[in-house]
Amino acid sequence: MGNxxxxxxxxxxxxxxxxxEQACQEIHHFPKEHPAHLSDVAFTFVExxxxxxxxxxxxxxxxxxxxxxxxxxxxxxxxLGPVTYDNKKCMGCRxxxxxxxxxxxxxxxxxxxxxxxKCDMCFARISTGGxxxxxxxxxxxxxxxxxxxxxxxxxxxxxxxxxxxxxxxxGSEEFGGTSVLYLTDVPFEDLGFxxxxxxxxxxxxxxxxxxxxxxxxxxxxxxxxxxxxxITQRRKLVALAEAEEEKHDSxxxxx
Amino acid sequence: MSGxxxxxxxxxxxxxxxxxxxxxxxxxxxxxxxxxTTNLTDAQPWGLWVxxxxxxxxxxxxxxxxxxxxxxLLGMERYRPVLKAxxxxxxxxxSTVCIGMLYELGLPWRIWHPMxxxxxxxxxxxxxxxxxxxxxxxxxxxxxxxxxxxxxPRLREFYLHWHHRLTIALVxxxxxxxxxxxxxxxxxxxxxxGKVYPLWYSPYLTTMFYLSAIPAGIAxxxxxxxxxxxxxxxxxxxxILEDFSRVMALLLxxxxxxxxxxxxxxxxxxxxFVRRAETLYFWAEIILLVVLPxxxxxxxxxxxxxxxxxxxxxxVVMGFMANRLNVSITAVDAMTGANYVPKWPxxxxxxAVLTAGVCAFxxxxxxxxxxxxxxxxxxxxxxxxxxxx
Numbered sequence: 333m334g335n336x337x338x339x340x341x342x343x344x345x346x347x348x349x350x351x352x353e354q355a356c357q358e359i360h361h362f363p364k365e366h367p368a369h370l371s372d373v374a375f376t377f378v379e380x381x382x383x384x385x386x387x388x389x390x391x392x393x394x395x396x397x398x399x400x401x402x403x404x405x406x407x408x409x410x411x412l413g414p415v416t417y418d419n420k421k422c423m424g425c426r427x428x429x430x431x432x433x434x435x436x437x438x439x440x441x442x443x444x445x446x447x448x449x450k451c452d453m454c455f456a457r458i459s460t461g462g463x464x465x466x467x468x469x470x471x472x473x474x475x476x477x478x479x480x481x482x483x484x485x486x487x488x489x490x491x492x493x494x495x496x497x498x499x500x501x502x503g504s505e506e507f508g509g510t511s512v513l514y515l516t517d518v519p520f521e522d523l524g525f526x527x528x529x530x531x532x533x534x535x536x537x538x539x540x541x542x543x544x545x546x547x548x549x550x551x552x553x554x555x556x557x558x559x560x561x562x563i564t565q566r567r568k569l570v571a572l573a574e575a576e577e578e579k580h581d582s583x584x585x586x587x
Numbered sequence: 588m589s590g591x592x593x594x595x596x597x598x599x600x601x602x603x604x605x606x607x608x609x610x611x612x613x614x615x616x617x618x619x620x621x622x623x624t625t626n627l628t629d630a631q632p633w634g635l636w637v638x639x640x641x642x643x644x645x646x647x648x649x650x651x652x653x654x655x656x657x658x659x660l661l662g663m664e665r666y667r668p669v670l671k672a673x674x675x676x677x678x679x680x681x682s683t684v685c686i687g688m689l690y691e692l693g694l695p696w697r698i699w700h701p702m703x704x705x706x707x708x709x710x711x712x713x714x715x716x717x718x719x720x721x722x723x724x725x726x727x728x729x730x731x732x733x734x735x736x737x738x739x740p741r742l743r744e745f746y747l748h749w750h751h752r753l754t755i756a757l758v759x760x761x762x763x764x765x766x767x768x769x770x771x772x773x774x775x776x777x778x779x780x781g782k783v784y785p786l787w788y789s790p791y792l793t794t795m796f797y798l799s800a801i802p803a804g805i806a807x808x809x810x811x812x813x814x815x816x817x818x819x820x821x822x823x824x825x826x827i828l829e830d831f832s833r834v835m836a837l838l839l840x841x842x843x844x845x846x847x848x849x850x851x852x853x854x855x856x857x858x859x860f861v862r863r864a865e866t867l868y869f870w871a872e873i874i875l876l877v878v879l880p881x882x883x884x885x886x887x888x889x890x891x892x893x894x895x896x897x898x899x900x901x902x903v904v905m906g907f908m909a910n911r912l913n914v915s916i917t918a919v920d921a922m923t924g925a926n927y928v929p930k931w932p933x934x935x936x937x938x939a940v941l942t943a944g945v946c947a948f949x950x951x952x953x954x955x956x957x958x959x960x961x962x963x964x965x966x967x968x969x970x971x972x973x974x975x976x
Contacts, residue, residue, distance in 0.1 A: 371629070397778050403712035404704035423700045424693020426632035427711045431778045435923065438629050439693070441621045446693045529781030539710045542774040542793050546713065550763055557660055557759045564662035 336394075336413035336511060337458055338480035339467060340487055341387050343516040343523065344497060346474035348385035350378050355469035359454070372438040375451035376466055381523050384516070387475065389466075390415065390436045390451040391503060392511035395534035398450075401431035406448075413480065413511045414453035422448055433507065433526055433535060453511070480511055487515050508534030602942060609939020612932035616690050624932040631916070631925035635933045638915035640687035640940070642772055643908050644680055645718065646796070649804025651677025651725060652758075652765035659758040669812055669827055671732060671957045675948065676811050677804075678725040683944045685722060690936055710774045717768030724761045727753070732955045770797040776914060784921040785855045786869045787914045791845075798845055799876065802838040803907035805831050806900035811948065812958075813897040819949065821958040825893055832896055836884040839903065843877040868909070868917045876906025 353376055357364055362373040369388075370377065376389040396415045399407040406421035407428055417437075428437045428448060440446035454464040458477075462468075467477040476483065484504060491497045496517045503510035506528050516523060530538065593599065616624040627634050654673040657663040689695045701715045727750070734746045773796030776783050789795060809828050815821035850856060860866065880903045889895040920927055951957055 400706075400708045401711065401778055403706055403709040403715055404700045405706040405709075406704075421700060421704050422694065423697040424695075425711060426693065427709070427775070429629060429632040430775075430782070430919070433779075433781055435629065439632060441627065441629075444618075444620050446621065526781075535778050535780065536708060538777040538780055538790075539774060540708065541790070542771070542777055543708070543710060543713060546767060549767060553763050553766060554759065557656075557762055560660045561755060561759070564660060568662060 336411070336480050337453065338392075338413055338478065338483050338511040338513060339389075339453065339464065340476045340478075340483040340513045340515065342474050342476075342490070343384055343386055343514060343518075344494075345472050346378070346385040346387065347472055348378055348380065349471065351469040351471060352387060352466035352475060353377050355465040356451075359465040370436065370438060372440045372449040375449070379524070382518060384518055384523060386523050387466075389512060390453075391434060391507070392451075392453060393507050393534070394509040394511065395507075395536055397431040397433060397507075397535040398428035398437055400536035400539065401427045403427065407437075410455065412455070412459055414455050414458070415450070416452045416455050417448055417450060419447045424448075431535070433529065480513075483513055487513060490515060505532040508532060602946065605935075605939055605942045608935045609942075612935035612939070613690065615932050616936065621693075624930060626927055626930045626933070628925055628927070630923040631920060631927035633915055633919075634927055635916075635929040635937060636687060636691040638912045639908065640691060640937055641684055642911040642915055644684040644687065645772060646769065646800040646803055646907060646911060647807040647904065648677040648680025648684075649765060649769060649800040650808035651680075651728075651804070652721075652761045653801050653804060654808065655728065655758045656762045659755060660762070666827060666830075668959060669808070669823060671729075672812060672815065672821075672952070673808050674725065674728045675732070675951055675957055676808060678722075678729040679944045679947050679951075680807075681718065681722045681725055682947075683940050684718070686940050686943075687937070710771050710777070714768050714771045714775065717764045717771065721761060721764040721768065724757050724764065728757055728761065732951070732957060736955060766797065769800040770794065772796050773914075776918075779919070782919055782922045783914070784858075784865050784918040785853065786850070786858050786865060787918040789849050789853050791849050792914070795842075795846060795849065798838070798842040799907060799910060802835045802842065803876075803903060805835045805838070806903035806907070809835070809900045810897060810904065813893060813900075815952050815958055816893070819952045820961050821952065822961040823958060828893065828896060829890055832884060832890055832899070835900075835903065836881060839877055839880055839884075843881065846873075846877070863921075865917055865921050868913050872906060872909035872913050874906070875902055875909055880906070 353374075354364065356362070356376050357366070357374070360373075360375065366374045366377075368377055368379065376387060379386045379388055392409075392413060392415045394409070396407065396409055399405075399409050399415060401407075402422075403425065404421045404423060406418045408416055408418070410416050424446060426439060426448070429435070429439065437448045437450045439448060454462070454466075458464060463477045467475045470476075476486070478486070484501065487501045487504075491499050491501075498516050498519055500520065502514040502516075502520050502525055503512055509532075514520070514525070521527075529535070612624065621627060625634060625636075650673045654666055654670055658666050658670050688698055692698060701712055702719070706712050731747055731750050734743055734750075737743050770793035773792035773794075776788070776792055777790065780788060809831050812821070812823055812828060816823050850859070858866070859869075880899055883889045883895070883899045883902070889899055916927060919925065
């Protein structure tokens with residue numbers, strides 16, 4: 333996992349210029365003006381929260397709930413790091429939207445053939461050695477791009493060298509780890525960061541626990557049903573034989 | 588019917604209106620889009636069509652596998668007279684669910700994708716495979732009722748001969764498939780922990796869904812059988828329905844106990860009396876699904892009266908619907924603040940597909956050999972066993 337790509341967002345450095353936002357809109361040919369939340373035409377936006385600027389985007393979980401939920405495997409955690417979406421497989425069930433704790437996947441409700449829309453960390457660019465458009469646009473290096481391991485080291489060294497930082501990297505372990513990491517100088521709780529429902533465990537473990545029982549159900553259930561059927565048949569046969577015998581006996585009695 | 592044009596009765600008019608409005612709603616869905624047709628949003632991507640059409644549709648069709656298992660695997664031959672009717676009811680129930688998928692999915696022409704693109708880690712994948720297989724099983728289980736009406740004796744006998752030999756395998760497969768996907772429908776919401784209001788989130792959602800689906804399926808079956816006798820000239824011993832009601836009461840009791848223990852275990856007790864709309868929805872569900880039916884069924888006056896029993900079952904079905912809608916809509920809305928209220932075309936399409944199911948059921952009961960028929964003596968509808976039997 334050390335070589336997967338990641339983005340480090342440093343909230344302390346962010347000046348709220350929204351260059352990342354504009355770069356993202358441009359590269360996807362999305363409208364320049366858009367409401368200030370994630371949508372099917374906005375994969376990142378800068379939210380002002382408690383006098384801080386927090387860049388929201390897909391966290392690209394290490395074990396993404398959306399990919400685990402997707403029944404046709406259209407959403408996938410790529411070896412490179414980003415969680416990607418294959419619109420040729422998607423059938424529009426929207427279970428990913430239920431599963432994602434951040435509400436990241438968005439739907440093209442206005443289209444007749446709607447697809448799910450989400451950030452793919454500019455997969456095409458980074459797989460040829462480039463940077464995500466949003467990172468490239470950042471003038472103050474509030475967003476940096478690199479391998480997850482290198483960025484974690486970088487983040488820890490920033491925390492060590494500046495006591496102003498909260499000594500915690502959001503995404504280092506949350507949801508089982510994410511490929512977008514956050515640093516801040518005010519508590520994460522005050523910035524609207526989602527508190528993971530099961531701490532640092534990946535959410536897919538919840539459904540895996542239920543699904544792991546299915547081979548057992550089939551085996552045990554199947555043999556129990558077969559046994560029941562055998563007993564039922566056996567009782568029928570015995571009842572039939574007894575009835576025959578009785579008939580035979582009563583026949584004898586008459587003679 | 589005298590062979591002329593059917594008379595314009597009240598219910599025929601209502602049915603016609605439902606279909607016309609339904610077809611218009613379908614036009615809106617496919618040619619004008621989601622925003623004209625639904626109030627679904629990114630915060631509430633699953634609305635009435637999933638919560639009612641799929642979750643309730645599958646759950647209320649659980650009667651078929653329960654009765655088939657009782658007759659074939661447990662040897663309860665006394666239920667055989669209603670076996671075909673219960674298979675028919677489930678078959679039509681699953682058919683409405685499958686038709687519902689055609690407007691519920693964003694890209695319905697890809698409905699076959701789960702057969703080719705597999706993700707075994709997905710609960711929904713398991714559900715969709717189980718539902719596909721079980722719908723096929725139900726089609727096979729139901730098929731003799733149609734085949735035996737074919738005018739080709741050789742084909743008929745060949746089919747029925749082989750069908751007879753395969754029945755047990757079908758029933759066993761059906762029981763396993765049903766048990767799995769009925770509970771997995773609950774497991775769908777496990778991964779969304781944190782987005783489901785605590786009154787409804789539980790690691791045992793699987794068990795809860797399974798335990799509630801069977802009594803609700805039986806309630807639905809009693810309703811259908813009652814209507815067959817009341818309006819379609821069927822001859823069904825009331826003792827069978829009374830038996831069913833006893834099993835249903837027992838299962839509802841078991842469900843009630845498990846649900847209560849589960850709420851304690853999940854630490855949801857503090858939420859029971861919070862001043863929130865969700866609390867109201869929760870209690871409405873519990874009262875309709877557990878408390879009221881059990882109170883009513885404890886009275887022999889209710890159990891022994893077809894009409895009272897019918898209405899009691901209607902309450903169970905309403906309670907069941909409340910539960911599924913609460914899990915899928917109320918509980919999610921509470922956490923995401925979606926504030927979802929379905930738009931009228933969502934209702935119109937759902938009702939139209941259900942009505943088509945009811946019409947198909949009625950047609951099958953009248954024209955196929957599904958249930959024994961009465962001689963036309965409209966005065967005595969219920970065959971009751973002698974008191975001392």
